[in-house]
Amino acid sequence: MNSARVKTFYYLMKLGREFELAAKEQYMQGNIAGFLHLDIGQEACSVGTMQAFDKGDVFTHYREHVLAIARGMDPKLIMAELFGKVTGVSKGKGGSMHLFEPKLDFYGGDAIVAAHLPIATGCAYARKIEGEMAGVFAIFGDGATNAGAFFESLNIAAAWKLPIIFFCENNYYAIGTRIGWVSPFEELYHKARHYMPSTRINGMDVCEVYEAVMKAKEHIEEGLGPYFIEAETYRYEGHSMSDNGKYRSEEEMEIFKSRDPIENLKKEALKLGIVEPEYFEETNKKVAKEIQEAIEFAANSPEPDLSELYEDVYCKECTNVIP
Amino acid sequence: MLYREALNRAIDESMAADKSVVILGEDVGRYGGSYRVSEGLFAKYGPKRVIDTPIAELSIVGNAIGMAIAGLRPIAEIMTVNFSLLAMDQIVNHAAKFRYMSGGKMTIPLTIRMPGGVSRQLAAQHSESYETIYSAVPGLIVLAASNATYAYHALKAAIFLNDPVIFLEHELLYPMEMDFKEIENFDPFKAQVIKEGENLTILTYLKMRYDVLQAVPQIEKELGISVEVIDLNSLRPLDMKTISDSIKKTKRVVLVEEDHKTGGYGAEVIARISEQLFYELDAPPLRIAGEDVPIPYNRKLELASIPTPDKIVTQIVQWSQANGL
Numbered sequence: 219m220n221s222a223r224v225k226t227f228y229y230l231m232k233l234g235r236e237f238e239l240a241a242k243e244q245y246m247q248g249n250i251a252g253f254l255h256l257d258i259g260q261e262a263c264s265v266g267t268m269q270a271f272d273k274g275d276v277f278t279h280y281r282e283h284v285l286a287i288a289r290g291m292d293p294k295l296i297m298a299e300l301f302g303k304v305t306g307v308s309k310g311k312g313g314s315m316h317l318f319e320p321k322l323d324f325y326g327g328d329a330i331v332a333a334h335l336p337i338a339t340g341c342a343y344a345r346k347i348e349g350e351m352a353g354v355f356a357i358f359g360d361g362a363t364n365a366g367a368f369f370e371s372l373n374i375a376a377a378w379k380l381p382i383i384f385f386c387e388n389n390y391y392a393i394g395t396r397i398g399w400v401s402p403f404e405e406l407y408h409k410a411r412h413y414m415p416s417t418r419i420n421g422m423d424v425c426e427v428y429e430a431v432m433k434a435k436e437h438i439e440e441g442l443g444p445y446f447i448e449a450e451t452y453r454y455e456g457h458s459m460s461d462n463g464k465y466r467s468e469e470e471m472e473i474f475k476s477r478d479p480i481e482n483l484k485k486e487a488l489k490l491g492i493v494e495p496e497y498f499e500e501t502n503k504k505v506a507k508e509i510q511e512a513i514e515f516a517a518n519s520p521e522p523d524l525s526e527l528y529e530d531v532y533c534k535e536c537t538n539v540i541p
Numbered sequence: 542m543l544y545r546e547a548l549n550r551a552i553d554e555s556m557a558a559d560k561s562v563v564i565l566g567e568d569v570g571r572y573g574g575s576y577r578v579s580e581g582l583f584a585k586y587g588p589k590r591v592i593d594t595p596i597a598e599l600s601i602v603g604n605a606i607g608m609a610i611a612g613l614r615p616i617a618e619i620m621t622v623n624f625s626l627l628a629m630d631q632i633v634n635h636a637a638k639f640r641y642m643s644g645g646k647m648t649i650p651l652t653i654r655m656p657g658g659v660s661r662q663l664a665a666q667h668s669e670s671y672e673t674i675y676s677a678v679p680g681l682i683v684l685a686a687s688n689a690t691y692a693y694h695a696l697k698a699a700i701f702l703n704d705p706v707i708f709l710e711h712e713l714l715y716p717m718e719m720d721f722k723e724i725e726n727f728d729p730f731k732a733q734v735i736k737e738g739e740n741l742t743i744l745t746y747l748k749m750r751y752d753v754l755q756a757v758p759q760i761e762k763e764l765g766i767s768v769e770v771i772d773l774n775s776l777r778p779l780d781m782k783t784i785s786d787s788i789k790k791t792k793r794v795v796l797v798e799e800d801h802k803t804g805g806y807g808a809e810v811i812a813r814i815s816e817q818l819f820y821e822l823d824a825p826p827l828r829i830a831g832e833d834v835p836i837p838y839n840r841k842l843e844l845a846s847i848p849t850p851d852k853i854v855t856q857i858v859q860w861s862q863a864n865g866l
């Protein structure tokens with residue numbers, strides 16, 4: 219454990235957690251609407267992966283606020299997007315599920331389960347022929363591993379030895395469906411084993427996530443083809459704000475909460491004496507301030523103008539020829 | 542009765558009446574359905590007949606076709622129409638064509654239920670209406686349930702029809718409390734005159750029915766006319782008789798739909814009216830439809846992208862004035 223890295227992990231996970239708590243509150247106050255999928259409990263996956271995979275292209279599903287923050291997206295721009303404001307990262311047109319920022323090589327925010335996997339795979343193909351071996355990172359849930367698009371992507375990535383990391387956040391549920399009801403096994407790394415190196419890790423431990431992605435990164439950069447990581451994790455909230463998550467037992471919830479990625483990182487760091495206790499206090503304050511600023515920024519930003527309705531359907535050149 | 546309760550009752554009674562009726566889809570079993578349509582059915586009929594599937598729309602429909610071939614009467618639930626695109630090949634190339642390609646030897650008694658439309662700020666990938674796509678496929682029946690009475694009777698009828706039915710629901714209707722009436726010898730293919738009038742026919746379906754009904758008093762007041770409103774109910778086949786009887790009386794027609802205007806289902810209806818009833822019309826027909834844009838997340842833009850009662854009033858008044866009515 220390296221002190222500077224642990225500090226960064228803590229800061230980003232805390233920022234992510236507080237962002238999500240704030241988003242939840244703003245949703246309940248009516249400032250955010252639509253589907254809001256919170257990442258609370260899963261921060262180690264979002265932060266550990268993005269800290270390790272610091273170059274290359276990222277493709278994600280709709281539970282992506284913390285991943286975006288960890289990638290370097292300004293929480294202000296994300297909060298403004300959730301508020302549907304024109305200052306939001308997608309101009310208020312995408313909302314919570316559709317954060318895109320090509321400048322960060324961050325390509326959604328896709329809300330069709332598993333649909334981003336063939337896209338990520340195609341991107342990896344292009345990177346390979348360009349000689350860009352930083353490759354591609356694709357993150358998805360347990361539910362996505364039952365889709366045809368998932369298996370097609372594993373096959374193609376392996377057949378063509380593409381530089382892509384498949385990262386599965388196994389939180390055991392796809393909305394209210396337990397993975398074991400619709401998959402022959404719950405340890406999902408088995409699904410990729412015949413195609414590529416495939417491993418299962420503790421997704422509640424940010425250091426373990428980081429190490430696993432570093433290893434996967436070396437593998438793809440060396441041109442050895444794709445790599446699969448299954449991270450066991452848990453969402454503390456319902457699937458989205460419109461689901462109470464009550465199909466899960468209290469016991470199960472307690473087991474995972476006792477493995478909380480943020481609390482445990484702090485405990486471990488203090489025990490090892492590699493981070494001074496004041497750091498956590500200071501960081502919490504800094505995070506609270508940043509979140510407050512994000513909310514104020516979002517609240518004070520203007521709505522998109524009605525003229526925005528027909529903007530961005532086509533590129534400028536095409537807009538001129540299409541009535 | 543809540544709209545979703547009417548659907549639940551139709552499925553429940555069909556399953557009780559015939560052991561070959563099964564339901565499959567994402568979260569339909571233990572969870573009770575993401576819109577609670579299948580609530581209680583898992584406990585009552587068990588996992589063999591109330592089937593929780595993985596997120597695999599192609600297989601949901603493909604498996605349902607196989608079950609139908611084997612003698613079951615499956616009800617496949619696709620969580621929303623948006624995801625039905627993943628099942629498009631099974632629906633269009635297989636369910637819709639097996640009877641014809643086999644020279645009439647194959648029968649696919651399959652009902653595919655799916656809600657669609659613009660709900661509330663669900664953004665572009667969760668707000669589509671694809672009735673125009675399914676209505677363009679020979680071999681499919683397409684029903685659009687706007688209300689509890691129709692939903693109940695038409696779904697029961699669909700389950701026992703011997704051809705594939707696309708059964709369209711709307712996400713905003715599920716929690717709505719609605720009048721409910723049991724009807725004998727119900728015809729699911731008949732359009733319904735939901736308000737009688739003399740001077741203008743408004744055709745609509747699904748959730749737009751309610752926006753139209755809200756707009757009508759204002760239209761009647763501003764224009765000093767009486768308006769007839771027809772809920773199409775069945776999109777394929779289309780009940781041209783009811784439409785034509787009304788237009789012959791009113792001489793004017795407006796179609797209101799939520800889907801994008803270009804290539805929307807309304808385009809087909811208006812084309813048929815133009816072909817068959819051109820000389821009955823005193824004014825060019827009007828389509829009031831969604832804008833030709835992906836649905837935006839921001840609420841103001843979202844509302845700007847679809848018809849609302851206010852917009853229906855304004856556009857009809859403008860159209861009347863432009864046509865000297």
Ligand SMILES: Cc1ncc(C[n+]2csc(CCOP(=O)(O)OP(=O)(O)O)c2C)c(N)n1
Nearest residue numbers: 281329330331359360361362391392393624
């Ligand atoms: C193709 C498709 N089918 C269904 C849905 C509806 N849906 C949205 S999220 C979801 C569950 C996904 O679960 P999982 O992949 O485990 O990810 P998690 O939400 O747990 O992070 C479902 C069924 C969808 N968005 N896309």
Ligand SMILES: [Mg+2]
Nearest residue numbers: 359360391392
């Ligand atoms: Mg999951």
